[in-house]
Amino acid sequence: MRPFTHPPRPELVAAYVQCRRIHAHYGRTYYLATRLLPPERRPHVWALYAFARVADEIVDNAAGGDPRRLTGWSEHALAALRAAEPPHPRLEPVLAATWHTMRAYDLDPGLLEEFLASMAMDLTVTRYATWADLRGYMRGSAAVIGELMAPVLGASGPEALHCAGTLGEAFQLTNFVRDVAEDLDRGRIYLPGEDLRRCGVSEDALAQAVRCGQPDPAVRTLVAVQVRRALDLYEQARPGLAMVDASARPCLEAAFTLYRAILWQVVDHDFDVFAGRLSVPRRARALTAGRVVAAAGVNRLAVRGGRRPPRRSCS
Incomplete structure (x- = not known):
């Protein structure tokens, strides 16, 4: 981990607070577990959860399975996360917090790209013929989130991932x-x-x-x-x-x-x-x-x- 060398700006703190609210609202069980983390690590878990939840809500609320809103948001989010400068924390709190978390732990943006590809599947794929097919979907929708969380919790190496x-x-x-x-x-x-x-x-x-x-x-x-x-x-x-x-x-x-x-x-x-x-x-x-x-x-x-x-x- 590359910790920040100075306290985060108030706007960034507020961005992480917004991520916390999203996590507390939608993921009560896991949110309770995050309260057992050291305080300095909790915001990073909140940010990753909030990013995933925003995408999931776009999918669930997509009228008629229209992929354009998710596609547009995904392209914008990935570009923002790969940019040299972070998104503005007041305008895009979830993306700003995620940007900082990705850099604090040197996380691979390609994992979020896998995640968003699986989210896009939900707009067109509604059935899975085999367990292997379902697990292929779960690779992007769940396994990569676990792999992103692992470094935040201090785990590394192929077996841990x-x-x-x-x-x-x-x-x-x-x-x-x-x-x-x-x-x-x-x-x-x-x-x-x-x-x-x-x-x-x-x-x-x-x-x-x-x-x-x-x-x-x-x-x-x-x-x-x-x-x-x-x-x-x-x-x-x-x-x-x-x-x-x-x-x-x-x-x-x-x-x-x-x-x-x-x-x-x-x-x-x-x-x-x-x-x-x-x-x-x-x-x-x-x-x-x-x-x-x-x-x-x-x-x-x-x-x-x-x-x-x-x-x-x-x-």
Whole structure:
């Protein structure tokens, strides 16, 4: 990291505050985890999250799947981030904060270019035939964000970046599991078509589960398959928890534990993600954060004590 040699200007501080507000509003679980970071690192996580969220909101609000707004913003953002001088922090707070964060940690703008390419896919691609296809999308939409976050948390090297990318995928697949109904309302299905076929689930059956809030056994099995896959990604990413700085480890462990706990909420509701948006209760989030701080980086936290979900198979 190349730290700034002087305190940031008030305008830049305000830009990072705006990023914090975006993070707190849209990413409550991860935002709670960032509060466990050393104060000097928190703004950089907020900036990267805010950049990703702005692009995601443009996609979700694109009328009729019109790619022009995202394309225009993406081209402008990438040019601004590669420029020698930063954007004006009052006029473009998120881009200004991201510009400074990218330089503070010498981050590769090409990773954000990958991310924006995946965001563009959301305007034209609404189905994924195979797990490999979905993971290709997740490379740009989630893994690269993990790779960008890794240096902010003090991790470096190929193995650490691989674990960070895998954890990003685990977080996103957790969101896909929880948000099946919400995504379907937007016309998207982030569950591989091959899994739907193996489980005997049609798109009409998914739509019916959304309408009535009551999935049939085949749909529950389909969700269970995704839960198992997401838990496997968490286990693959787990070694990365020990690869960040000790001061950043509580943040990463809290995010790991709290996001994985969403999957256990799905298990506890018998794989029904259609009756309402599942989340970890506020008291449980606070207790988990407290346990992480008390453990001081000891990697032995698990909301459900290592419990594994019942196995269900579509084959």
